[in-house]
Amino acid sequence: xxxxxxxxxxxxxxxxxxxxxxxxxxxxxxxxxxxxxxxxxxxxxxxxxxxxxxxxxxxxxxxxxxxxxxxxxxxxxxxxxxxxxxxxxxxxxxxxxxxxxxxxxxxxxxxxxxxx
Amino acid sequence: xxxxxxxxxxxxxxxxxxxxxxxxxxxxxxxxxxxxxxxxxxxxxxxxxxxxxxxxxxxxxxxxxxxxxxxxxxxxxxxxxxxxxxxxxxxxxxxxxxxxxxxxxxxxxxxxx
Numbered sequence: 395x396x397x398x399x400x401x402x403x404x405x406x407x408x409x410x411x412x413x414x415x416x417x418x419x420x421x422x423x424x425x426x427x428x429x430x431x432x433x434x435x436x437x438x439x440x441x442x443x444x445x446x447x448x449x450x451x452x453x454x455x456x457x458x459x460x461x462x463x464x465x466x467x468x469x470x471x472x473x474x475x476x477x478x479x480x481x482x483x484x485x486x487x488x489x490x491x492x493x494x495x496x497x498x499x500x501x502x503x504x505x506x507x508x509x510x
Numbered sequence: 511x512x513x514x515x516x517x518x519x520x521x522x523x524x525x526x527x528x529x530x531x532x533x534x535x536x537x538x539x540x541x542x543x544x545x546x547x548x549x550x551x552x553x554x555x556x557x558x559x560x561x562x563x564x565x566x567x568x569x570x571x572x573x574x575x576x577x578x579x580x581x582x583x584x585x586x587x588x589x590x591x592x593x594x595x596x597x598x599x600x601x602x603x604x605x606x607x608x609x610x611x612x613x614x615x616x617x618x619x620x621x622x623x
Contacts, residue, residue, distance in 0.1 A: 398553075436599065437554070437613045486553055499544065499603075499611055501553035 396421055396489050398502035406508045407477055414473045415505045417487030422467035427488040428460070431504070437486065443470040477509045512537040514602050516614030524622050529590050531617045533600035534582040540602040543576060543583050544611070548597045557598075558585070590621045 397420040407413050417426065426443040441449040441462055449462040463471045474481050487502040513536040523529050535543075541562035546554035560567045560574045560583065567574050571590075576583040587594055597618050603611040 436615045439610065442610075498556060498559065500556060501546070503553045 395498075396423060396491055396500045398487055398489055398500055400485075400487050400502040400505050402505060403503065404506035404508075406510065408510055409478055411477055412473055412475045413477065413507065414471050415485055415487070417470045417472070417489075417502055419468045419489045421491075423489040423491060424467075425490045426464060426470045427490075427499075428462060428470070428472045429486040429488060429501075431484040431486060433484075440472070440485075443472075474507065477507075479509045482507055482509045512540055512602055512610075512612040514600060514612045514614040516600050516617055518617060519615065520618045520620070522620040522622065523590050525590060525592060527590055529587045529594070529619055529621075531585045531598055531600065531619075532582060533584070533602075533614050534580075535602040535612075536581065537602070537604075538578075538581065539604055542603045543574070544601050544603075545572075545574060545585050546599045546601065546613075548599065548616075550596075554599060587619075590619075592621050592623050595619055595621045 399418045401416045428440040429437045430440055431437050439452050440455045440460055441451040443449050443462050443464040445464045445467055459475055461473045484504045484506050486504045488499055490499040516533045521529055544559035545557050547557045548554040558569050558572050558574050560576050565576055571588050573586045597616045599616050600614040601611045
């Protein structure tokens, strides 16, 4: 299994500012993902964070708005740039253990973001 | 691309009764089907998963069944307890290659004591 931690757990930010969310996994993992979850809704994939290369973004999400870093096999960051109230959401980091005996995806506790 | 539909959106049961959540998927190539439980204020937790070479899997009070022909899979919770109250998500993925997981819309389960 994989244990995932995220920082910060929650934040209140002003419109126009940026927030960087950190994600740490307790073991090396091949793939890491970033999701957004609106209150009461399902999970929407923002991007796949690839180690050593640029992230792969899903339709509707762009690198300028959500830059992602993946410097090694246990860590990733997601930045929410130039925030607006529409960015208020829960941001979830996820990692999968493919190649390590099982193709299983685990999630962090989430970062609850409120933009005023 | 893959599409996962989940029903019901809300389910209320009496403590001790069984709860069943059903999902259908569209991509016949999908071969990995996890279920997640999300409690209020927490991230989704994997509770059980099933792969396409298996028709049923059980872990204590929870079980999952898969019908590949009909492209549907179900979560069964027996002897429900108040702590089972949460939102449950089904998902489907190819399991290899791009490994993109598609999630259902979620089912909010209420277990009444």
